[in-house]
Amino acid sequence: GESVGLHLPTLSVQEGDNSIINCAYSNSASDYFIWYKQESGKGPQFIIDIRSNMDKRQGQRVTVLLNKTVKHLSLQIAATQPGDSAVYFCAEILPGDYKLSFGAGTTVTVRA
Amino acid sequence: DSGVTQTPKHLITATGQRVTLRCSPRSGDLSVYWYQQSLDQGLQFLIQYYNGEERAKGNILERFSAQQFPDLHSELNLSSLELGDSALYFCASSVGNGNTGELFFGEGSRLTVL
Numbered sequence: 048g049e050s051v052g053l054h055l056p057t058l059s060v061q062e063g064d065n066s067i068i069n070c071a072y073s074n075s076a077s078d079y080f081i082w083y084k085q086e087s088g089k090g091p092q093f094i095i096d097i098r099s100n101m102d103k104r105q106g107q108r109v110t111v112l113l114n115k116t117v118k119h120l121s122l123q124i125a126a127t128q129p130g131d132s133a134v135y136f137c138a139e140i141l142p143g144d145y146k147l148s149f150g151a152g153t154t155v156t157v158r159a
Numbered sequence: 160d161s162g163v164t165q166t167p168k169h170l171i172t173a174t175g176q177r178v179t180l181r182c183s184p185r186s187g188d189l190s191v192y193w194y195q196q197s198l199d200q201g202l203q204f205l206i207q208y209y210n211g212e213e214r215a216k217g218n219i220l221e222r223f224s225a226q227q228f229p230d231l232h233s234e235l236n237l238s239s240l241e242l243g244d245s246a247l248y249f250c251a252s253s254v255g256n257g258n259t260g261e262l263f264f265g266e267g268s269r270l271t272v273l
Contacts, residue, residue, distance in 0.1 A: 081260030090161065090249050090264030091202070136202065140260055145215040147192070147260055149202040 051080070051139050051150035058155045060131075066124040068153050070137035073118065081147065082111060082122045083136045091136060091149075094122070124155075132157045162186065165250050165265035173273055177238040180268045184231055184252030190214070191233040192253075192262060193225055197246040208233060209256045240272045 054069040072080070078099035083091040095106045097113050097120070104111050110123040124131055134152035141148070162185035172178055184191050193205040204217035208227035219225075222240075227233045237244060247269050251262035 079260060088266070090163075090251070090266050091262075092161070092264065093261045096260045138260065140258070145207055145256065145258070146204045146217055147262060148204060149194075151201050 051077075051137050051148065055153055056151065058153055059158060060127045060155060061158050062127060062129060064127055066122075066127045066131065066155060068122045068124075068135050068137075068155065070120050070122075070150060071118055072120070072137075072139060074139075074141065075118070076142055077118075077139050078142055079140045080111070080113065080120050081138045081140070082109075083138060083149070084131075085134045085136065085152065087133070094135075127155075127157050129157050129159065131155060161263040161265060163250060163252050163263050163265035165248075165268050167268055168266065169269045169271075171271045171273060172240060174240055174242060176240050176272075177236065178240065178270065180235040180237070180248050180250075180270075182233045182235070182250030182252075182265060184233070184250075185263050188252035188254050188263070189231065190253045190256060191227050191231070192251040193219075193233070193235050194249040194251065194264075195246050196249060196267070202249070205235070214256060237270070240270075242272050245270055245272045 051072045060066045081096040082094040085091045097104045108125045113120045138149045164183040189210045192207045205219040207215040225235045247267040249267045251264040
């Protein structure tokens with residue numbers, strides 16, 4: 048089964064604040080991680096990915112951090128907006144595998 | 160809009176019945192993936208096809224089958240339906256053969272089995 052899992056099922060954030068969503072994984076061989084966002088009534092949408100040869104990767108208002116020592120990754124959203132309210136999933140593709148395995152999601156709610 | 164089209168959007172049927180879910184991938188994408196999303200199981204990978212051939216298989220029940228046609232659209236067939244098969248079924252596509260984490264998901268087909 049998948050080795051990724053999220054720390055908290057829900058997160059409430061004040062609009063304008065930064066959000067941090069955490070994810071842990073258990074398989075030391077895991078080397079490719081991906082974050083997805085799923086808005087209500089829609090399919091998951093790719094946000095950002097990171098491979099194990101990197102510790103950090105930045106996108107538009109998002110940063111993913113990977114700590115291989117403790118098998119932990121996080122997604123940081125800067126200046127959280129109402130449109131960021133969604134369920135966020137971390138996922139992985141194991142070496143030699145073709146399937147994208149999702150962890151359980153974190154529901155982020157942005158307070159006005 | 161991801162470019163992936165799924166039909167039907169909603170489907171209500173009875174136990175023991177059979178349904179077919181259809182997926183048209185993004186133009187140019189060769190891989191099609193099927194996922195099942197239920198409240199207690201999250202997003203579960205079912206199966207992947209690449210250019211008409213089965214590439215990877217997940218926790219897909221024997222009552223379920225899929226195929227990808229020469230025009231690259233795919234169908235997921237669910238038979239002998241049970242109450243527990245009620246879920247959202249997502250199709251996704253990608254350009255490559257599965258070595259990318261960037262999949263483009265459709266909006267899903269919601270199946271309700273009564």
